[in-house]
Amino acid sequence: MSMLDAAKQCARKLKRDVVALWIAARDPRVPWYAKATAGAVAAYALSPVDLIPDFIPIIGYLDDLLIVPVGIMLAVKLVPAHLMQEFREDAMRREKPVSKAGLAFMIALWALAALALIWLFWPKPA
Secondary structure, eight states: OOHHHHHHHHHHHHHHHHHHHHHHTTOTTSOHHHHHHHHHHHHHHHOSSOSSOTTSTTTTTHIIIIIHHHHHHHHHHHSOHHHHHHHHHHHHHSOOOOOHHHHHHHHHHHHHHHHHHHHHHSOOOO
16 A cells, blocks of 8 residues: 555544534534534534644644644544444544534634734723
């Protein structure tokens, strides 16, 4: 197997695990801390908006290459193994969802950052 094929297979597994985590976040059998982690990771990974936009050189892809996979690995470890296997099988039969909550969170985060910058650099009266 070539390195490109291995990378494609890894990417497919990550996509499947994101959908499985989205399912896990809604399942009552999953512990609350695993639900919270799975929900946060899935919302971020499925959000159409990134924390660091991809057009920013190098660090724009840092979240896609490091933050998301590490978050997925952590969340998968927190979900009980037998449930995670069930969610993975279910994820292979579903379409990839889109996270509106993740989009709302990222827009709110960018708005807060913009407000903080405006407050920081707004001229103060003497």
